[in-house]
Amino acid sequence: xxxxxxxxxxxxxxxxxxxxxxxxxxxxxxxxxxxxxxxxxxxxxxxxxxxxxxxxxxxxxxxxxxxxxxxxxxxxxxxxxxxxxxxxxxxxxxxxxxxxxxxxxxxxxxxxxxxxxxxxxxxxxxxxxxxxxxxxxxxxxxxxxxxxxxxxxxxxxxxxxxxxxxxxxxxxxxxxxxxxxxxxxxxxxxxxxxxxxxxxxxxxxxxxxxxxxxxxxxxxxxxxxxxxxxxxxxxxxxxxxxxxxxxxxxxxxxxxxxxxxxxxxxxxxxxxxxxxxxxxxxxxxxxxxxxxxxxxxxxxxxxxxxxxxxxxxxxxxxxxxxxxxxxxxxxxxxxxxxxxxxxxxxxxxxxxxxxxxxxxxxxxxxxxxxxxxxxxxxxxxxxxxxxxxxxxxxxxxxxxxxxxxxxxxxxxxxxxxxxxxxxxxxxxxxxxxxxxxxxxxxxxxxxxxxxxxxxxxxxxxxxx
Amino acid sequence: xxxxxxxxxxxxxxxxxxxxxxxxxxxxxxxxxxxxxxxxxx
Numbered sequence: 001x002x003x004x005x006x007x008x009x010x011x012x013x014x015x016x017x018x019x020x021x022x023x024x025x026x027x028x029x030x031x032x033x034x035x036x037x038x039x040x041x042x043x044x045x046x047x048x049x050x051x052x053x054x055x056x057x058x059x060x061x062x063x064x065x066x067x068x069x070x071x072x073x074x075x076x077x078x079x080x081x082x083x084x085x086x087x088x089x090x091x092x093x094x095x096x097x098x099x100x101x102x103x104x105x106x107x108x109x110x111x112x113x114x115x116x117x118x119x120x121x122x123x124x125x126x127x128x129x130x131x132x133x134x135x136x137x138x139x140x141x142x143x144x145x146x147x148x149x150x151x152x153x154x155x156x157x158x159x160x161x162x163x164x165x166x167x168x169x170x171x172x173x174x175x176x177x178x179x180x181x182x183x184x185x186x187x188x189x190x191x192x193x194x195x196x197x198x199x200x201x202x203x204x205x206x207x208x209x210x211x212x213x214x215x216x217x218x219x220x221x222x223x224x225x226x227x228x229x230x231x232x233x234x235x236x237x238x239x240x241x242x243x244x245x246x247x248x249x250x251x252x253x254x255x256x257x258x259x260x261x262x263x264x265x266x267x268x269x270x271x272x273x274x275x276x277x278x279x280x281x282x283x284x285x286x287x288x289x290x291x292x293x294x295x296x297x298x299x300x301x302x303x304x305x306x307x308x309x310x311x312x313x314x315x316x317x318x319x320x321x322x323x324x325x326x327x328x329x330x331x332x333x334x335x336x337x338x339x340x341x342x343x344x345x346x347x348x349x350x351x352x353x354x355x356x357x358x359x360x361x362x363x364x365x366x367x368x369x370x371x372x373x374x375x376x377x378x379x380x381x382x383x384x385x386x387x388x389x390x391x392x393x394x395x396x397x398x399x400x401x402x403x404x405x406x407x408x409x410x411x412x413x414x415x416x417x418x419x420x421x422x423x424x425x426x427x428x429x430x431x432x433x434x435x436x437x438x439x440x441x442x443x444x445x446x447x448x449x450x451x452x453x454x455x456x457x458x459x460x461x462x463x464x
Numbered sequence: 465x466x467x468x469x470x471x472x473x474x475x476x477x478x479x480x481x482x483x484x485x486x487x488x489x490x491x492x493x494x495x496x497x498x499x500x501x502x503x504x505x506x
Contacts, residue, residue, distance in 0.1 A: 016473035022481035029485060159492030211481060290503030293496045
């Protein structure tokens with residue numbers, strides 16, 4: 001038996017479940033770097049002497065690979081256990097940086113696509129889902145709290161990576177001053193920064209892999225005691241994707257993410273455009289950067305606070321809030337956002353906290369609907385909604401804004417068509433959420449269900 | 465199973481594990497707060 005096997009990482013009695021969230025955070029804080037990729041954009045454009053669009057593809061490939069690998073490798077992650085998955089994620093994520101570094105050093109953009117985009121993207125997908133199912137099994141009483149802590153780390157990872165990357169680039173290229181507008185680091189500094197980040201993240205993720213354990217009795221899925229969904233459901237991933245509940249939740253996540261990305265993608269220019277009068281904005285570029293920081297904080301805090309709240313108020317009601325209240329806030333932003341910067345920032349911050357909350361609460365929603373039997377694999381398949389929204393959100397917003405005016409000359413009213421479109425998107429998600437009912441028992445794995453009932457009865461008998 | 469394997473996890477180990485992830489997260493949060501403050505001063 002390898003030390004990586006699920007059977008080898010069964011916790012001994014007395015092993016604290018409070019070691020599992022830091023193990024998960026070590027992975028999510030590392031892979032959350034992907035949302036800070038924009039700090040390299042200007043330097044990469046200069047280094048490869050190419051367009052912003054060509055560099056933008058690196059991020060897009062990584063996010064698409066995240067969705068695809070989470071969907072196709074979800075069952076492997078579930079069966080292999082969290083340690084093997086975290087190791088695979090660490091190796092892919094680290095290798096992605098190293099290959100990307102080689103691409104930068106040799107001026108080969110395709111190597112950056114292959115490294116950071118494809119290999120790193122696979123690491124993102126495996127890493128994102130690797131601790132989720134384990135956390136739910138350790139915290140069956142508080143799944144929202146548990147997954148909220150880990151997925152908060154994904155938001156927090158960008159907060160760390162952005163200043164860390166700027167610091168590394170200025171160490172390797174003393175002429176690089178991150179705060180200067182249009183500053184670019186040399187290709188050599190970029191390559192060394194990528195290499196350093198690859199080493200740091202691999203080491204950090206390996207600590208998570210070393211710490212993680214599965215709860216006692218979960219070394220073998222076929223003999224483990226699973227927590228059923230709210231109506232006793234234990235559903236396999238292959239059956240889950242044939243239920244209307246899965247696809248309704250897919251629509252819910254897609255709509256919530258699409259609407260959030262609508263603001264996140266445009267945050268900095270948007271606040272300046274909302275307060276532009278006679279061609280001049282009352283909001284400076286520095287203040288607009290501060291607005292992006294506020295949104296990052298709201299995104300991270302929302303992941304933890306709202307997901308934890310869902311343990312008390314229920315999953316469906318909290319999505320009614322994300323989508324229903326979110327819809328009203330979007331409407332207020334479109335109609336009254338330009339009244340004052342305070343109103344604008346407050347509305348946008350709450351909307352983005354709902355965006356983060358939607359990500360963090362979805363594994364617990366899946367657990368309620370399908371049980372813990374293969375919840376990690378089902379979660380992986382659901383993340384294709386994220387990849388699709390990552391394409392749809394910016395397409396909708398940029399497509400509409402391109403038609404109404406030139407960047408740098410837009411005003412608040414120009415945003416109304418895009419914002420009203422997002423209100424419609426949220427309304428679709430709101431209705432989809434209301435339509436979600438408990439899963440029919442025709443989709444249950446009856447053999448697993450019967451065996452589970454027997455194990456529960458035996459345990460209860462033994463503890464009586 | 466030996467006694468040591470069944471003993472409760474040391475609180476020191478739990479604290480170290482949380483410090484390992486808490487310190488970088490606190491650094492990121494602080495840096496972001498500094499950046500966000502520009503919204504009110506910039």
